Amino acid sequence: MDEKKAAILGEIPRLRRYARSLLRDRDSADDLVQDCLERALVRLDNWQTGDSPRRWLFTIMHHLFIDQMRKVNRRGEAAMLPLEAREAQAAPAEQVESIASREIIDALQAISPDRRAALVMVAIEGFSYAEAANILGVPAGTLMSRIARGRDELRGLLDDAARRRAIRIVEK
Template identity: 40%
Template sequence: MQNKDALIVQQIPRLRRYARALTGDASRADDLVQDCVERAWRKFHLFRRGSDIRAWMFTIMHNLHVNTVRKASARPAVVSLAEWDGDRSVRPAQESAVEARGVVRALALLPPEQREVILLVGLEELTYREVAKIAGIPIGTVMSRLSRGRQRLRDLTGEGPEKPVSLSKPNLRKP
């Protein structure tokens, strides 16, 4: 088998996991993965042998996703706040599956750039330095997005300190 094929195909399962979490929708996620795989194939001559193929493909996916988000920025959030409130009022006893769902739903309410770093660090277990390179931002920005995003997740899932849950629209970082 060709090395190029093997290198790219090996990354598909991780890219799918990440894309699914990022978009919150399995079919949109697979479209994103397919675009990413196609671009990796076309641009493979730009990949430096011996460097990290995973970081390279995640960078491609980051760029594709940023473009998609920019195009769709007029669209409302995936989960409406009303739906969110309804869910909280009937929140059953803590159970890990329920908690996971709570985090997933809260994640959809975060600004995309916070969601991205939370997933790259928390799910993909990349280092802050790797995430900075992938997203093309300074490491300090990675850490502040992580900090604000996780704090907000904490508030939304009711795990926060005793202060009112703010459901105001989060301030979107300017590009």
């Protein structure tokens, strides 16, 4: 097997993790990874030797993700939903998550896709600001602002969740 394919294979676990943080559902996340790999292999020649395979693959996947989110946005799929709708969304059965993990995963899904991507890039995937800005195709200032707002929003949602939990306990 050639070196390029070996390098791509080695990145799959990281791609899956990034996809999972963007989409939550395991099968959908793997579908996104599959699309990313298909596109990458068709365009192997675009990948310059010396360039990090990770950065190249993450860039491809991010574009796929944003393209889809844009279509969703345009189709107006996302009609107004009450807050409770989020809680009604059942977590996939096979995913065993602790309450804390589920809460933070829910909160992460609830922040806007561009902030989510920026935050995950840096906080989970460990890219530097320069690398993440490059992958997401935004200026460093925009990236920083998305990270800051994303963190703030995430914390606010976690506080809300904690409050709702407290209210429920009181009601019991």
